[in-house]
Amino acid sequence: MSLPFRQFGDSADAGINVESDDYPTTAELLAMEDQANKADLELTVTDDPDPVAAGTDLTWTAVVTNHGPNPAAAVSLSDTLPAQTPFVAADPACKAAAGTVTCGPRRPAVGASRTVTITAHVPADLVHDAGGPVALANQAVADNLVGPDPDAGNDGASTTTTVVAVADLAVSDFVAQAPPTQLVIGGTLDVTLHGTVASNGPSSPMDATLTTAAARTRARPSRRPRPRGASPPWRSAPRTADSTFTVGCDRPGAHTYRFTASVTPARPGDTDPVRRTTTGRSSSPSTASCRSGSTSSRRAASRRRSSSRAASPPSPS
Template identity: 30%
Template sequence: MLRHFRSCLPGLYTGIARLHQHTMLATSLVCIALILTIAGATSVRAVYTSPTGGPVTMSPSPGAGAATPYPSTIDVSGLSGSIVSVVVRLNGLSHAFPDDLDIVLVGPSGQAVMLMSDVGGATPITNVNLVFSASATANLPDAGPITSGTYRPTNIGGNDTMPSHPNLPAGPYGTALSVYNLANPNGIWHLYVAEDDSGSSGSLTSWQLEIVTIDLQATLTSVPSSVNAGDPLNYNITVTNAGTDPVANVTLTSAIPANTAFSLVTPPAGWTCPPPAAGASTFSCTAASVAVGSATFTVQLNVDPATAPGTTLPLSTTISSATPEANTENNTSSATVTVTTSANLEVVTLTAPASVNAGENVESVTTVRNNGPSFAANASVSLPLDTDTTFVALTSPDGWNCTTPNVGKTGTVTCTIATFTVTSVEFRLTVRVKPDVAPGATVDSTATIASETTDPNTANNTRQATTNITTLADLALTVSDEPDPVSAGAQLSYTIVATNNGPSNASSSRRRPLFPPIPPSSRLPHRMDGTARRQASATSVQSRAPGPVSALVMQLLPCASGSSRAHPSARPCR
């Protein structure tokens, strides 16, 4: 237990001599001692010179009178908080007729208590040590003898008039030491000792004050000026017992502002902090006893990632106990934190085939992610098409609004969303490589993500994949005749079609005949002579898109009955 003792050593008061008997002797107040006692530790003593100076004497006088000095004083300074209790110690009290003693203690704010009056009867006392405490159970005896011990202030026989003094309030005086409670302990304490009769002498070696104060303080510390939405808000609470004694049944209550949620609190030893209910606006910690000194709580709140930038988060904490305090202004501490936003957007992956044939489809898969901590406002994903490709199809995630080029056209795919949460989504884009793209060329798949929210790392906002182009042309010939079947003597037409089934354009740097020449003198099989209306060798393949390349129609004309010929150079029918 930490206690402050104020001591006058060896202050001596001499009671007023009874009429016609004794000469008074007085010695002065010599010193004030402040004793700090910590349980289990050695006391520390700081000695202060009494403001009343050296010894003084009092001449004999008839009737009642004041002791010397009147009053004896103790100057208390440096204590924090307000008074919880005051204990008064009278050390080495001697008197020939204690029933005549009247002793009043006046605090710095003018509160007065009659410590003893009209007690002890006529039994002399020598060097008794009296302790006056509100927690005592015994009163001083009326008829004596008075022995050393702890007592409640005792006044028997009603009010006694004290010799006047500027700092002594008028009576009557109470006996409750609680009159000092909640008062400021700092200042000059006055002890007034007087006799209400004469003829006896007495002395007081010294007197002490044992003052217990309470001063609980709570301070928010390490509070950042700003925090990103979605980030944890970390700060500390320092609680201080600046009083003289441990304080029982202490509660610390702290705010959980809107747009935040309780995460954790790490209390100092002796404190318990149960987690608050979901959605609670405060959390509380309790301690059965808080020792003198300071201790620190570490607090973490989670800031809602959807919180708008510029929002302020009001923090506050309050410490209280069952013991009243006069000054509660330092029991509460407040601060505000401003919310900022930051969203680390990333194109995580972009996959596309390593190679395709000109004229074939390319499907790219793009995964984008908001790494947080904040939600991204008005996010957009851009997927520009390579100029050698045309749009085919797009599969986009729910909630995204996408615009695309028309099918078969080139351009840019753009997808937007008002709020991109801390998550990842996937886009599937299908494009077709133009069939005339030369082998060895490349087409690029590109993805870029952006938003209106500050991005701390824009280096990961774009990704690209490259696809190599090869070519494949599937050429085919089809031959058809008409009519089929054909009657003897009828004209027969053959249609021969060359087709590029793709997917790429068919190309060649040289001409090559599709059919061998059919000279007019050629003899047709099956004993049928005829002529080709056009020369087949005139048809060739250069560079053709998928589809029909060329066609040849060959007509065979039969001989007339008997000996007629279809061509002058044709051989006659047989």
């Protein structure tokens, strides 16, 4: 049963409580919500440093800017790290999982920006294992979770960072082992120099070339010296390097021979940041008196030299 009710002023035969406005449809409500939350987001990503040394940290800075026309109610940022770089740290609003860092939500007003920093570690052996510099790609996307973006083309950004090998190489204790104190004019003797080659990182290992030289009259290398073994120097494990020189003299008197060794990166693109100040060099002077003598004297001098070498302690491995 229905009971008709009339408001004051309604005629007896008029409709009861007629509504003049229609309710909006669901589609119309959604369209209004989209219009109210529409925001043009722009994302930029920069890296620091570039190039980056293997064995150090790399930081990306992502900046999300809201160009309007409305405030962005909920903006999230998703950043995909390079596969070779483990996550280290990010802003408190960020979480890392499976190589992806997710940050947000943020609420930037029209014209406002929000900045996020993300840090990852570059492995010390990345460049050495790859055989040369490596390019790391970082990709990020900003998303307005509650509204459309009229220009989605600037919602993503990426940057590429070059990884290089940088290590403080050093050679030390380049010392003559039992050097001769006397030489016969016209004769020669071998002198063994013992040194230590090391890499202080941050990149490790690094292939290195050891160069030795001798100065003063008759000093000359008998062979091209190289570090002992085929492996390059490691940051935490210095390696020994022995070099042999043949020395002689052609006039009487005291002669001083100076032996030097320097270590440099072997691969193009690898650098030693402190080479300009320390030169990765070590030197060892040795003085001998040159005198005339017969063949038998030369042989005796050679036997004395051989005996001295046999009594010297063995080189550490």
